[in-house]
Amino acid sequence: MTSAPTIATPTQHPAVERIRTLWPAWGWSLVGTLVVLVAVIGVSGGSPLQPLSQALTLVPYLVLVAIGQMLVITLGPGNIDVSVGTNVSMASYASVAVGAAAGPGAGLAAAVGAGLAAAACSVIAILVLRIPPIIATLATSLIVSSATLMLADANRSGAPAELRSFVNARVLGVPLTAVLVAILTVAVVIVLRRTRFGLAVVATGQNSVAAAKAGLPTRTVTGVTYLISGALAGLAGGLLAAFISPSTSLGTSYLLDSVAVVVIGGTLIAGGRPVPVGVWTGALFFVLLSGLLNLLGLSVGAQNILKGLLVVLVVVISSAATGTGRSTVRRLRASLTLPGTTTKQRNNTDG
Template sequence: MPTANNPAAVRDTTDTPAARGPRPPRFTAAWLRKLLINNAMIVVMLLVIAFFLYRSARFGTVENFSTILVAAAPFALIALGQTLVILTGGIDLSVGSVIAASAMVAALVAKNNPDQLWLALAAAVVVGLVAGAVNGFVVARMNVPPFIATLGMLTLASGLAYVVGGGAPINGLPAGFGAFANTEVLGLKIPVLLMIVFIVALAVVMKRTVYGMRVYAVGGNRHAAEIAGVKSRSILFSVYMISGVLAGLSGIMLASRVISGAPNLGAGYELDAIAAVVIGGASLMGGRGTIWGTALGLLLIQTLNNGLDLLIVPAYWQNVIKGVLIVAAVAVDVWANERRAN
């Protein structure tokens, strides 16, 4: 019990609710401003959706939402691979050409083996795996800058795509080849299911596993990571290999959708993938970014593509609008990060 001889035992009444006074209201202008800053990209996304909902009655339909997801799936795979690469401070410019090479090889295998279409899927994955492994080896073991290494692979894989088809598309594929992209499971097409699975799986890996922590460590400070015992070369090799495999899967998705192989398939896709990663808040310097951020950036780009198509905006104006939005979205993200830091 509190006594005069034991002052420490005297009950402290300075931290009671009465002593603290009334709590400030939670929903204030400052609270709202902080909420908007912390979720700046979500706000941008909601504004874009609201605009297209207002301008087009077709935009908000279930069928159109399904169309957006189907269109996003191939981009999502290469954007996820690009995220891992960018987190290490690198970049993979080759994914668009790897898509084309994988699609052409898969189409050729399917045409020659119409009764064993699983071989086409395996061939696309192998092409992506080999391309990613070569990129990883050149970057991690030979210390060639990622920009140069993957630029070389971009040219090589693009040439290979034309060589495989003799400079022409590969048509006349078995109807079953379209099953890879057009079969529905649980009401969703296989590419959409794969997109969801890979987003969730990689989000867990990057957030909850030692491997994810090491990828961030290498991107944040490679030298410090090596001192801490991280095998940075192995991490670099692995992220480029994963990027290649995902590009291979994306290639067969796109070829299967139209049941044809085209040597120019995937041209320019690497730019949209990089844009999705950057819009999602990742730093091109490495060490900062999330899988969920990339998914949001990707959805923003695909929503914009879809909405502009519905409004029958000419393709050249679409490029102008997308370019402005990409710069604006990144500027908003940079501004929000600065405000959070202050």
């Protein structure tokens, strides 16, 4: 692990430093969300709650997938789950196929099971065969897409009615799924802060060698984390089957979106610092942005370009502002100041 947090530049005003330490990692994605929300209201001219409520129906699925992705990314450099998208698609069919025969509960369980089975392939490849995670999960996603095609040929039924009413249910105007996923997010926060498993995930991500030397079961932790990611992607697919409908391309956008949302939310891409709350603000930002661009009547191509640029912008601003990474802006600023006044930021190993 090479990326140590930098020491506050001594030239900075103490008040600036204090704000930096108090400012949460997800703060900038919240600012982004609010800006986009105001823009949406400005363009559509409707009630301020209406676009938010609409976004909350879509956000829970993205948050489910992104929480899993966040845990995997937190495991440290090189860890990413690129099979989440195909897992979502496969699980949507598994949910419908089993759900039609054995009820919606069994359907959801089958979706989670399908995600777990896919993740088990990745875990074996990563831990036993020692294949880099990006390759291992890519291979898994190829297997999973073949399985998805087979499942798609075998059944053409829709999701059970009970599941449909479940995913569309609202509590005081808030989608039930959003409430449940929010509870899950709180649970993840507690797990990461207060359990041995959560601390081991974070420790492994910061320095896997040190984690092993501190007696933490790093391999088990790695395996379990990928399984959680698979299970959550499966659950999202199972629910999406009822919310939209099963399709082979249902999960395609979830791979890149989940990574983008995790990073926008302030989770350190190099691992070791998860920000579960940021997954929510990041996902809201993303979904509202899509809505705004639709309202503006942009073509899909133009939308994607704009989204890509905005993601880069948010990441640059947030990492510069929270001082968590040496961002482009910071390097730019450092190169513009006179040589001699720049501070070479090194890990403080003062002896």
